[in-house]
Amino acid sequence: MESEKIKEAVKEYILKEFLPDEAPENLSFTTALVTTGILDSLATLDLVSFLEETYGIKVAAHEVGVDHMNTIDEIASFVVSKQA
Amino acid sequence: MTHDSNKSLQAIFRERLERDPEGNALTFFNPDGTHTWRTFREFHETGARYGSILSSNGLSRGNVCVFMLPSDEISANALFGSLLIGALPLMVAPPVVRGLHSNLKDVLEHVVSTTSARVVVLEDDEKDLGEALQKSHPETCVLYISVFQKGGDPASAPLVFPESDDLAALQLTSGTTGFPRVCVWDQNAVLQTLDGMELAMKLGKDDICVNWTPLYHDMGLINNFMLCMTKGIPLVMLETINFLKKPVLWLQALSSTGATVTWSPNFGYTFTAQRVRDHHLKDINLGKIKAFWNAAERIHLDTMLTFQKKFEPFGVKLSAMKTNFGCAENVGGATFSDADGDFVVEHVNKHRLFDEGIAVRGTATNGGADTVAIVGVGRPYPGMTIQIQDADCNPLPDGHVGEIALDTPSRMKGYLGNEEDTSYAIRGKYLHTGDYGYMRGEEVFWTGRVRERINLHGKKFDPSDFESVLVQIDGLRPGCFAAFGIDDEKIGTQRLVIVSEVRDSNERPLETVMDDVRAQVATHIGIKVDEVLLLPQGTMTKTSSGKRRHRFYRELYLDGELAALAEQR
Numbered sequence: 239m240e241s242e243k244i245k246e247a248v249k250e251y252i253l254k255e256f257l258p259d260e261a262p263e264n265l266s267f268t269t270a271l272v273t274t275g276i277l278d279s280l281a282t283l284d285l286v287s288f289l290e291e292t293y294g295i296k297v298a299a300h301e302v303g304v305d306h307m308n309t310i311d312e313i314a315s316f317v318v319s320k321q322a
Numbered sequence: 323m324t325h326d327s328n329k330s331l332q333a334i335f336r337e338r339l340e341r342d343p344e345g346n347a348l349t350f351f352n353p354d355g356t357h358t359w360r361t362f363r364e365f366h367e368t369g370a371r372y373g374s375i376l377s378s379n380g381l382s383r384g385n386v387c388v389f390m391l392p393s394d395e396i397s398a399n400a401l402f403g404s405l406l407i408g409a410l411p412l413m414v415a416p417p418v419v420r421g422l423h424s425n426l427k428d429v430l431e432h433v434v435s436t437t438s439a440r441v442v443v444l445e446d447d448e449k450d451l452g453e454a455l456q457k458s459h460p461e462t463c464v465l466y467i468s469v470f471q472k473g474g475d476p477a478s479a480p481l482v483f484p485e486s487d488d489l490a491a492l493q494l495t496s497g498t499t500g501f502p503r504v505c506v507w508d509q510n511a512v513l514q515t516l517d518g519m520e521l522a523m524k525l526g527k528d529d530i531c532v533n534w535t536p537l538y539h540d541m542g543l544i545n546n547f548m549l550c551m552t553k554g555i556p557l558v559m560l561e562t563i564n565f566l567k568k569p570v571l572w573l574q575a576l577s578s579t580g581a582t583v584t585w586s587p588n589f590g591y592t593f594t595a596q597r598v599r600d601h602h603l604k605d606i607n608l609g610k611i612k613a614f615w616n617a618a619e620r621i622h623l624d625t626m627l628t629f630q631k632k633f634e635p636f637g638v639k640l641s642a643m644k645t646n647f648g649c650a651e652n653v654g655g656a657t658f659s660d661a662d663g664d665f666v667v668e669h670v671n672k673h674r675l676f677d678e679g680i681a682v683r684g685t686a687t688n689g690g691a692d693t694v695a696i697v698g699v700g701r702p703y704p705g706m707t708i709q710i711q712d713a714d715c716n717p718l719p720d721g722h723v724g725e726i727a728l729d730t731p732s733r734m735k736g737y738l739g740n741e742e743d744t745s746y747a748i749r750g751k752y753l754h755t756g757d758y759g760y761m762r763g764e765e766v767f768w769t770g771r772v773r774e775r776i777n778l779h780g781k782k783f784d785p786s787d788f789e790s791v792l793v794q795i796d797g798l799r800p801g802c803f804a805a806f807g808i809d810d811e812k813i814g815t816q817r818l819v820i821v822s823e824v825r826d827s828n829e830r831p832l833e834t835v836m837d838d839v840r841a842q843v844a845t846h847i848g849i850k851v852d853e854v855l856l857l858p859q860g861t862m863t864k865t866s867s868g869k870r871r872h873r874f875y876r877e878l879y880l881d882g883e884l885a886a887l888a889e890q891r
Binding site: 270272273274275277278279280281282283284286287290299300301302303304305307308 | 392418419420421422445447561563566567568593597779837840841843844845848849850851
């Protein structure tokens with residue numbers, strides 16, 4: 239349940255900040271974000287900052303990567319694991 | 323406080339240690355706003371410990387040590403330690419986002435081969451990269467940062483005091499072959515730059531500097547780290563990644579440490595003005611800052627004014643907004659706006675500027691459709707002279723655009739292993755910067771690049787950097803592309819545009835091909851393509867020597883004359 243809320247919040251943030259002209263239905267939870275260039279390095283760090291402030295987590299530099307942040311699904315799983 | 327001709331960086335570090343061991347040297351400003359100053363004695367001792375560890379792993383005087391590390395405290399210690407033992411540090415940018423920039427291995431292999439690096443230091447989680455490097459370069463010692471966690475004896479570090487004509491350090495700059503070039507700096511050139519900067523910036527004993535730019539960029543390495551360590555100026559460092567995540571940290575560091583001086587590329591000012599909200603600014607006071615230096619990419623008048631206006635209620639004065647031009651080939655800063663006055667702006671007729679190369683001042687002060695604001699980047703530091711030259715190296719009169727050529731005491735020795743590019747850059751007594759500009763009196767006005775370089779967030783890319791990526795994309799015609807940057811004042815830096823021919827035989831949907839261009843560039847180079855345009859096969863001409871004409875296609879793009887089959891923004 240918490241994971242689903244995180245996914246929705248992250249999706250809303252990405253649409254608002256980085257894809258303002260995109261139809262919401264075009265951004266799925268499995269859309270590749272980083273490897274497609276939707277999020278560049280600055281945008282990825284912006285998103286990390288959002289996650290840290292919203293969910294009270296700390297993201298280390300080596301954790302900012304494709305492994306944890308390429309899709310909204312992965313981002314939500316990462317946040318949940320950091321909260322555990 | 324200029325150096326005598328026999329000195330070296332290391333001799334100056336020693337003098338500072340003896341003169342002011344308990345003076346503040348360096349502190350790292352944490353995301354929670356805390357920081358702890360380290361005295362120069364403490365920093366020297368830690369550096370010597372790191373130096374002893376590097377030495378015990380085979381690094382000695384004159385050897386090259388490559389660091390691919392984020393600009394954190396460990397990186398600063400390791401850099402300083404390598405200098406203390408007379409090694410030649412070379413800082414390489416690590417990926418900001420892990421898993422991207424997959425051509426990094428090729429770049430690192432190229433750098434290690436070119437420099438015959440004795441030691442390479444990587445982050446602990448770069449083991450795969452380290453093992454591959456060790457395999458291809460068995461003579462190089464690959465270390466990971468955890469090697470510095472313990473051990474090492476400061477007293478056993480073989481401290482070295484080089485001669486003024488010995489080499490001091492190496493620095494990467496963008497190349498034209500898809501790989502960076504390696505600038506070679508000797509001791510004298512580095513010290514001349516630092517002396518020139520000190521004079522031009524009018525630095526004094528009460529100055530404190532704040533830096534968020536990375537140590538692998540010459541702005542972080544020379545204009546901040548080396549300048550502060552040699553001139554006795556306390557340096558407040560923010561890890562670059564922390565600034566990018568939360569730019570208000572920069573302002574908090576400036577406010578809470580008594581800082582007076584700071585640096586940023588143009589985009590950093592735009593980024594901060596856009597990202598920082600008023601409610602972040604509680605208790606911020608920027609009234610002590612006498613200089614916000616802007617350099618490393620095109621300086622936009624709007625950026626300077628927007629930043630100053632936004633933070634004026636918190637003490638930022640227009641007279642504190644400063645401009646600079648420099649390049650790695652000159653080691654660091656070359657021209658500086660007036661340390662005691664305002665930066666200079668000219669509003670010139672843009673048609674005459676771009677069509678004829680002549681800067682004719684108009685009467686409009688802003689906004690005229692036919693005028694463009696050109697921000698002056700200042701005057702050369704004392705001891706340097708500048709000439710604007712035509713393609714045959716003849717001097718041009720005031721107001722005429724040509725290549726900015728420096729007669730500079732801080733000239734690099736050359737590009738390591740690259741005589742062709744060195745002989746282009748150093749002709750006669752002049753260092754040819756590859757930058758276009760004009761002069762008015764002593765003031766230099768930067769207008770663009772001779773070579774077709776792209777500048778994204780202060781980092782330079784050459785169009786050739788994209789060739790090896792584009793050639794792998796199914797549907798594109800190999801070698802038939804153009805890549806260029808377009809100034810975007812809204813973001814304070816350039817947008818990257820890639821134009822490519824698509825094969826007649828291509829059967830993939832053009833949208834898929836364009837997605838692939840973005841994805842491959844993001845994955846291999848770690849940057850975002852802002853716009854992709856696909857053209858029909860056979861429509862992109864080259865020069866008579868077979869070279870691509872990136873500038874030509876940039877002009878067509880700006881004029882709206884590129885007949886694209888498809889485009890994606």
